[in-house]
Amino acid sequence: MPVEHLNDRILLKHPKGSSAEILLYGASVISWKSGSISNPAPQERLFVSGKSALDGSKAVRGGIPVVFPCFGAPSHPDHAKLSQHGFARSEKWNFGVVVMDNDAGVSVRLTLLPNEGIKEKFEQPFQLDYVVTLAEHQLSTDLHVKNTGLSTAGPINFQALFHNYILAPANEVLVTPLQGVSYHDKVAAADKVETRAAVDVRSFTDSVYENAPGKYQVTWPGGGVEVRTQHLKDVVVWNPQKEAGSKIGDMEEGGWEKYVCVEPGYVRGFVSLATGETWTGGQVITVTDGLTSKV
Numbered sequence: 001m002p003v004e005h006l007n008d009r010i011l012l013k014h015p016k017g018s019s020a021e022i023l024l025y026g027a028s029v030i031s032w033k034s035g036s037i038s039n040p041a042p043q044e045r046l047f048v049s050g051k052s053a054l055d056g057s058k059a060v061r062g063g064i065p066v067v068f069p070c071f072g073a074p075s076h077p078d079h080a081k082l083s084q085h086g087f088a089r090s091e092k093w094n095f096g097v098v099v100m101d102n103d104a105g106v107s108v109r110l111t112l113l114p115n116e117g118i119k120e121k122f123e124q125p126f127q128l129d130y131v132v133t134l135a136e137h138q139l140s141t142d143l144h145v146k147n148t149g150l151s152t153a154g155p156i157n158f159q160a161l162f163h164n165y166i167l168a169p170a171n172e173v174l175v176t177p178l179q180g181v182s183y184h185d186k187v188a189a190a191d192k193v194e195t196r197a198a199v200d201v202r203s204f205t206d207s208v209y210e211n212a213p214g215k216y217q218v219t220w221p222g223g224g225v226e227v228r229t230q231h232l233k234d235v236v237v238w239n240p241q242k243e244a245g246s247k248i249g250d251m252e253e254g255g256w257e258k259y260v261c262v263e264p265g266y267v268r269g270f271v272s273l274a275t276g277e278t279w280t281g282g283q284v285i286t287v288t289d290g291l292t293s294k295v
């Protein structure tokens with residue numbers, strides 16, 4: 001069965017051997033196993049902390065949490081009652097439909113509508129549809145945000161981000177091309193312009209790049225992924241290293257050495273979406289073996 005719907009999760013299996021696991025809680029992708037062109041044996045590509053809750057009691061520490069409608073601490077008046085990174089990562093989503101199931105890919109849609117708990121904290125009318133597509137060497141995620149309000153209602157304002165925890169030797173990882181891009185360095189609490197040809201995370205890094213190129217290479221000796229995005233103008237590069245990682249309750253010991261977060265999003269400013277309209281942000285993550293595509 002290419003798509004299996006279990007009690008708390010959905011399993012995707014591609015005929016060429018790749019697989020993915022999506023928790024209904026948070027619509028969090030918690031596993032993506034894929035081979036590459038030079039090494040077809042499927043390997044895990046995402047980091048999930050061994051201390052992470054997976055039972056719906058807390059957002060997953062790893063995989064791909066969905067950040068909506070605010071990134072970080074809320075900074076918009078409509079988000080004032082929300083906690084860090086909003087509610088999408090800690091609500092139970094509904095399994096919708098199998099969108100596609102063929103050799104090109106296996107694809108499912110999950111949906112989140114306002115429930116009573118959400119309405120208490122966020123009054124805006126919305127529908128979220130999240131489509132996860134598994135291909136032979138690729139995982140794609142697309143978030144569709146619809147303003148379901150009446151025509152007399154105002155726009156909804158939001159931020160959105162895919163919080164990718166990419167399994168990688170953190171101290172050897174390089175992220176490109178960010179040279180010349182303006183960013184907010186959350187560690188130094190300063191606005192800067194990136195001077196490095198390749199960004200590493202060997203020290204505690206929490207950088208929010210604004211109007212970034214939209215296509216990123218994440219490489220390390222012998223491996224890599226490419227992250228290609230659509231309508232996600234910003235990207236966050238985060239690794240807490242021991243300095244901050246050891247203070248994260250659900251982070252396994254040394255977990256910060258095993259991943260880099262490269263998080264495409266719309267997080268500087270807000271998307272303002274009129275009634276009846278739909279906004280879509282998407283990403284395609286491809287296993288590259290560290291070889292950069294020319295396209």
Ligand SMILES: O=P(O)(O)OC[C@H]1O[C@H](O)[C@H](O)[C@@H](O)[C@@H]1O
Nearest residue numbers: 072084085186206236238261263
């Ligand atoms: O601990 P969390 O709420 O999951 O956030 C984890 C991290 O997410 C993003 O990368 C932010 O830029 C960081 O500032 C934050 O520490």
